[in-house]
Amino acid sequence: MGIPALVLIAIATLLACVLVGGGLYEKLVVDPAWPQRPGIIQARNGGISRRRFWVPAHSLFELVLIVAIVAAWGDAAVRTALLVALVSHAVTRIWSLLYFVPKAVAFEKADPVEVDESAALRWTRLSLLRLPLDLVTAGSLLTALAVA
Template identity: 90%
Template structure:
């Protein structure tokens, strides 16, 4: 395997770890607070804009991961680890795009006093279930990097 493939795998691994870190930050810092104070996640009300991190982070990760798969296709062990990372990430992203994004956008657009706190808490509890998928992605990429 050549240096370009190794670099792509290393960058994809780094980006997967960034995604895990972002997920942990939201889970540990933002999610415990915002159901009681929805303005925290409403940029128009002085809160954070999650899309400013997640859209570029996921887009860059996905491009690099696909490039790494193409570059390392000839190595069966590395390819398998990269494909596991791709599948776990794809499952998480599809679930996110079908449920989490539309619901989050509704919370972000709602009047803060009208946000149903119990619905927001359900969203944060369900969101926790995405972290294991992110961890599978990161561990698969670390495995691919070790094999490369």
């Protein structure tokens, strides 16, 4: 395997770790607070804009991961680890796009006083279940990097 493939795997690994870090930040800092204070996640009310981080972070990660898979396709062990990362990430993204994103958008657009706190708490608890999938993705990429 050449240096360009190794660099792409390293960048994908770094980006996967950034995604894990972003998820941990949300779980530890944002999610404990916003169900009681929805304005925290509403940019129009002075809160954070999650999409300003997540959309570019996921887009860049997915692009680099796909290019890394193409570049490393000839190495079966590396390819397998990269495909595990791709599948675990795809499961997370599909689940997110079908459930979490629509709910998050609804919470962000709602009047803060009308947000159902129990629904918000349910969202944060379920969202925590995405973290193990993110860890599988990052771990698979670390494996690919070590094998490469």
